Structures are given as structure tokens and as C-alpha cells.
Amino acid sequence: AQKVTQAQTEISVVEKEDVTLDCVYETRDTTYYLFWYKQPPSGELVFLIRRNSFDEQNEISGRYSWNFQKSTSSFNFTITASQVVDSAVYFCALSEGVEYGNKLVFGAGTILRVKS
């Protein structure tokens, strides 16, 4: 069965520190998608990135970077030089192929607190 584990319930850092949010997944499919979403205090989930299972290249977008490793079933998210505005709950999610309905399964989330 699909499963997404975010072992870190809460992380606190001081502004300008780098922080890595861990995500480990389990899947029965060879074709799947991985996602990261950010949920600020306002409530909506903001899409950050989608990665398909055939693309293991790491990606960098500004201060955000993602490390996808199929060998360890991990899709970790690093924020470089964190800022107070990065404070939010971050969710990792998995979607398997059409055969399994393309449903998004979310991890429990990691609360990130960035202090000034």
C-alpha cells in the first residue's frame, strides 16, 4: 500500500540556517509522482514541486532544493538560508499511477518554525 512518512513532527531553526525536511515513501507501483506542498497559517496548500519516478535529477529553485533517491525511497526537501516567511507546515505526498486512481496520499506533515 502507499505510505508517506515524515518522521520530523516539528523543526525549529534560526533565520539563515539551512534546514532539511525528510520524506520516505512506500509504493507498489513503478510509475508514481512525488510532491511537496506548503501550508502557511492561512490554510491553503501551496504546490511546491512535482517529481515523477523516472526523473531522479535533483532540482533547485531559488532557496529550495529537492533530493530524490529511489534507492532509499526518499524525497527530501532543503531550504537554504531559511526566512521567517518559510514558517509553515510542509507536506510530502505520493500519487501512484492511473491504475491506482492517481490519488494523492499525504504524509503527516512537518511543522517548520523559523525564528528571527
Place this chain on the structure above:
Amino acid sequence: ETGVTQTPRHLVMGMTNKKSLKCEQHLGHNAMYWYKQSAKKPLELMFVYSLEERVENNSVPSRFSPECPNSSHLFLHLHTLQPEDSALYLCASSQDQGFPEAFFGQGTRLTVV
């Protein structure tokens, strides 16, 4: 602004009340979803609509009744709820049911008293 709008943002209702949550998307998407986010629990998918037809109901109690009158609007009708139904209810949409990327609204914070 993700293009998915939910109203109301906050709702307090008694256990005998009937209320409805509304979701509207202006993205031209064909699939819409209701999720429930309870404290200390992962997001739970409740309902999936594709082209205005319900394609999935994840064992949700009948006191929650969805309605999708057209591809831009989704409702969640609530009646005789329980206090444990208090949660953040999130609406999402995607291009099609088979397209995995979803865009979320800001949610309705529901408190049942």
C-alpha cells in the same frame, strides 16, 4: 491565490444544524476533491468528482453529502454532525482525475459544538 476559492472560511455549527460548504474553481479543471484535515492526522481524501460525476467516496459517513452541479462548483452539505467532525475541510481541483497535480483552496475551518 491558487484559483480555488472556498466559502465560508470559518463555520461554527450545532449538531442539529444543516450547513453547506462551497468550493469554486476558475482553472478549467475537470476534477474536484474534498479533503478533511484533522489535528495531528494526515489529510484524508473524502470525495472525488470527475466531469461532475462522483468517482470515489472514501467510506465517508452519510452526514456528509457532496454535490457537483457543474465542473466549476463543488458543495459539501453537512447535517447532524458530531464534534469529532470539527476540522479543516479543503477543496482541490486538478486538470483531470488522472492528472496528479492538485490545486487547493484555503479551506473552511469547521467547528461543531
